[in-house]
Amino acid sequence: MIYREFKDIKLSMLGLGTMRLPLLDGDNSKIDEKATAEMVDYAMEHGVNYYDTAWGYHEGNSETVMGKVLSAHPRDSFYLASKFPGYDLENFKRIEEIFEKQLEKCGVDYFDFYLFHSVTEENIHGYLNREYGLLDYLLKQKENGRIRHLGFSAHADCNVMRRFLEAYGEHIEFCQLQINYLDWTYQKAKEKVELLEEYDIPVWVMEPLRGGKLAELSVEAEKELSELRPDENIPAWAFRFLQTIPNVKMILSGMSNFTQLKENVATFEEDKPLSEEELKVILKIADGMMGRMLPCTACRYCITHCPKELDIPRLLGIYNNNQFSGVGNIQPAVLKNVEKEKWPSKCIACRSCEKVCPQGIKISEAMADFTEKLEK
Numbered sequence: 498m499i500y501r502e503f504k505d506i507k508l509s510m511l512g513l514g515t516m517r518l519p520l521l522d523g524d525n526s527k528i529d530e531k532a533t534a535e536m537v538d539y540a541m542e543h544g545v546n547y548y549d550t551a552w553g554y555h556e557g558n559s560e561t562v563m564g565k566v567l568s569a570h571p572r573d574s575f576y577l578a579s580k581f582p583g584y585d586l587e588n589f590k591r592i593e594e595i596f597e598k599q600l601e602k603c604g605v606d607y608f609d610f611y612l613f614h615s616v617t618e619e620n621i622h623g624y625l626n627r628e629y630g631l632l633d634y635l636l637k638q639k640e641n642g643r644i645r646h647l648g649f650s651a652h653a654d655c656n657v658m659r660r661f662l663e664a665y666g667e668h669i670e671f672c673q674l675q676i677n678y679l680d681w682t683y684q685k686a687k688e689k690v691e692l693l694e695e696y697d698i699p700v701w702v703m704e705p706l707r708g709g710k711l712a713e714l715s716v717e718a719e720k721e722l723s724e725l726r727p728d729e730n731i732p733a734w735a736f737r738f739l740q741t742i743p744n745v746k747m748i749l750s751g752m753s754n755f756t757q758l759k760e761n762v763a764t765f766e767e768d769k770p771l772s773e774e775e776l777k778v779i780l781k782i783a784d785g786m787m788g789r790m791l792p793c794t795a796c797r798y799c800i801t802h803c804p805k806e807l808d809i810p811r812l813l814g815i816y817n818n819n820q821f822s823g824v825g826n827i828q829p830a831v832l833k834n835v836e837k838e839k840w841p842s843k844c845i846a847c848r849s850c851e852k853v854c855p856q857g858i859k860i861s862e863a864m865a866d867f868t869e870k871l872e873k
């Protein structure tokens with residue numbers, strides 16, 4: 498396992514993200530605890546020492562399951578991260594209640610890492626409103642040893658990140674960002690990394706495979722890459738890209754099964770950053786992909802906001818597959834496993850999902866286009 502130094506500790510460069518744990522019956526709220534425990538045991542045995550959960554993951558059950566599963570291991574053998582869900586303004590009324598509950602759910606008496614979760618254009622006013630008292634509360638917990646390191650995660654543009662850093666930067670020790678070779682230019686990840694360098698803040702990476710989108714590429718792209726590195730699998734290219742960025746200390750991958758975990762652990766046995774030439778090739782491939790796809794990462798933040806209860810990321814995934822192939826019409830057969838009441842045509846364009854989408858996707862327009870292409 499590759500390690501990176503952060504202050505006086507060594508972090509495995511691969512961390513286990515727990516937003517996409519193995520499920521029972523395909524139900525996002527029902528985590529397969531046994532499969533999760535097996536994965537965590539394997540990860541621990543192979544040197545992974547960082548585990549990232551959050552209040553909202555798996556409809557509130559990620560923290561509970563991770564608490565149970567990690568309790569089989571000595572507390573000082575892993576670093577645990579969780580986050581304050583300030584993306585929902587209502588939660589600012591319950592700061593203490595939520596924090597205490599998080600410790601209880603995770604079965605710990607301190608968090609090694611704690612983050613302001615998902616700072617965006619839409620919610621920064623809440624995070625920066627000192628009257629809510631979140632920063633003061635978290636600093637107090639730090640003083641009391643219940644938070645070891647304070648950071649934030651962001652799905653915001655550079656201006657918003659700068660606003661956050663100008664207000665709170667002196668207290669911030671790390672920042673979790675969506676970085677991968679697709680977003681390097683598309684979501685200006687490069688500029689965000691440079692901004693953090695200005696503040697001397699190390700980078701934690703989320704969505705390294707962009708919700709799995711970078712695990713498979715077009716036939717031509719895969720051929721081009723395998724000519725450069727015949728022994729490297731396609732997901733590994735995303736990790737090698739991130740190993741090339743000097744300020745990246747942590748790469749979180751939301752692994753859903755044992756196979757993914759084993760592959761990722763094997764990739765992180767070696768530090769093999771990309772050469773200049775390889776970097777050019779991967780960014781050229783990204784350029785070609787971006788033009789055709791919606792940037793959904795399957796974070797599922799939108800799900801609970803849809804009055805029609807559409808499985809938005811699933812529908813966008815199907816839509817993206819069609820865009821990716823470049824075919825104009827969409828065969829209704831692609832929706833054979835989706836009940837008719839949950840088809841894109843049921844979207845009423847209320848746009849409440851769009852208010853919470855960190856990727857800024859015009860979901861209602863995509864649903865309309867999907868419907869039109871189905872009807873053709």
Ligand code: SF4
Pocket residue numbers: 802803804805806807809843844845846847848849850851860861864
């Ligand atoms: S715009 Fe469509 S998909 Fe989005 S919340 Fe409204 S009905 Fe659901």
Ligand code: SF4
Pocket residue numbers: 792793794795796797798799800809810813853854855856857858860
């Ligand atoms: S549409 Fe946006 S909020 Fe919904 S899952 Fe995709 S990225 Fe997340």
